[in-house]
Amino acid sequence: MPSLSFKGSEPLAAALPQALRALSRSCASARRDAAACPAAGNVRRLRTAARRLAAACALVRGLLPRGALRVPRRGLRRLLRSLGGLRDLDAALAWIEAAPPDPSLGLCAADLAARRRRQAARLKCRMARGSGPDPGGATGFAANHLAGLGDDELSQGLARELGRLLARVARARERAASGDPGRRHRLRIAFRRLRYAAEVLGPALEAFTDADLEAMHRCHALLGRLQDLRVARRAVARFGRSRNPVVRAELAPVLEAIDAERARLLPGIAPALDSALAYWQVRLAAST
Numbered sequence: 001m002p003s004l005s006f007k008g009s010e011p012l013a014a015a016l017p018q019a020l021r022a023l024s025r026s027c028a029s030a031r032r033d034a035a036a037c038p039a040a041g042n043v044r045r046l047r048t049a050a051r052r053l054a055a056a057c058a059l060v061r062g063l064l065p066r067g068a069l070r071v072p073r074r075g076l077r078r079l080l081r082s083l084g085g086l087r088d089l090d091a092a093l094a095w096i097e098a099a100p101p102d103p104s105l106g107l108c109a110a111d112l113a114a115r116r117r118r119q120a121a122r123l124k125c126r127m128a129r130g131s132g133p134d135p136g137g138a139t140g141f142a143a144n145h146l147a148g149l150g151d152d153e154l155s156q157g158l159a160r161e162l163g164r165l166l167a168r169v170a171r172a173r174e175r176a177a178s179g180d181p182g183r184r185h186r187l188r189i190a191f192r193r194l195r196y197a198a199e200v201l202g203p204a205l206e207a208f209t210d211a212d213l214e215a216m217h218r219c220h221a222l223l224g225r226l227q228d229l230r231v232a233r234r235a236v237a238r239f240g241r242s243r244n245p246v247v248r249a250e251l252a253p254v255l256e257a258i259d260a261e262r263a264r265l266l267p268g269i270a271p272a273l274d275s276a277l278a279y280w281q282v283r284l285a286a287s288t
Contacts, residue, residue, distance in 0.1 A: 005206045005283075006155050012204040013154065016060065017143035019200045023053040024072075024139040031079070035127040038120040040090040047083045050076050055196035057139070063149060063157045064142050072138045082123055089116045091228040092235035099257070104250035108239040158201065165194040166280050173273060181230050184269075188223035191273075194280070195220050212279045219269075219276035226265055233258045 006012045030046040054076040057069045089112055096109045146154070172187040195216045202208050233255060240248040240255075 006151070006158075006201075006204050012151065012158075012201075013147055013149065015204045016154070016200070017147045020056055020060065020139050020143045020146070023049070023056050023200075027053045027076075031127065035124060038086070038123050038127075040094070043083060043086050043090060043120075043123075047080065047087055050079050050083070051192065052196050052199070053139070054080070055193050056200050057142075058193065059158070059161050059197045059200060060142060060146060062161060063154065064145055068142055068145070069138055082126055086116065086119045086123060088231045089119065089235070092232045095228060095232035095258075096236075099254065102250065102254065104240075104243075104247045105236070105254055107243075107247070108236055108251070111239055112235060162194075162197060162201075162280070165190070165197055166277070169194055169277065176269075181226075184223070185227055185230070188220070188227055191216075191223060191276070192220055195276075207283075208279060215272075215275040215278070219272040222265060222268055222272050226262060226269075229258050229262045229265075233262075 027046070027049040030042070030049040034042040034046040054073065057073050057076070061069050061073075093109060093112050093116065096105055096112070099105060168190040169187070172183070172190040176183040176187040198205075198208070198213060198216055202213055236251055236254055236258070240251040
């Protein structure tokens with residue numbers, strides 16, 4: 001049975017620090033763009049960049065001196081918390097914009113857009129005062145430290161962390177089988193961390209191909225679509241509860257349409273996960 005292995009000390013020792021520096025630069029650039037203009041696209045890019053950097057920091061922290069990445073990881077968590085509500089509003093608005101025209105849905109969109117403007121203004125003020133997710137260049141120090149480690153230490157440490165990530169996905173998948181949307185969201189979070197680790201390490205992994213990464217991307221996109229539908233349904237239902245029975249009755253078919261789309265997508269989760277995890281399950285099981 002194949003085991004998890006890397007292509008050699010030089011590719012790994014070069015790829016890992018380079019990826020960490022690139023992710024840090026990408027996050028800083030996305031933060032500047034979002035601070036200047038917190039439009040939906042900029043917020044989404046910043047959230048994705050911050051999550052990728054956070055996943056990379058979590059992947060390598062066991063290979064670094066204790067607490068080396070505490071400051072940037074704390075800053076990233078604060079940044080992601082400040083972006084979460086805004087991104088949920090953007091997801092709900094995007095679904096409404098793609099839905100057939102409906103007077104009550106238009107009122108809901110106007111309400112969400114007003115809430116978004118207020119949240120975007122607050123975010124812009126906070127980001128103008130903030131110091132950014134990587135004060136002190138901690139990721140630069142981490143990259144330099146990783147470049148000086150030996151092949152065995154890097155390979156063993158990364159294999160252990162990848163094994164933990166896969167175990168979290170397996171546990172989350174088992175719990176999500178109950179059908180609870182919250183547990184399915186936690187499965188998405190666990191899988192996302194594994195996917196971002198794969199993006200960082202893919203160039204240095206033996207037998208890891210673009211097809212493996214694409215399978216992970218498809219699975220992540222499916223889980224993300226289901227979460228967006230959950231967010232859109234929650235926003236529409238909340239708006240309906242704040243209005244009169246006539247508006248609630250008009251919004252009932254909208255909620256039914258969201259439920260129907262979600263029901264159509266749910267059967268695809270299991271095969272998508274099987275495809276996305278095939279590489280990892282075989283090799284990590286043999287490595288541990």
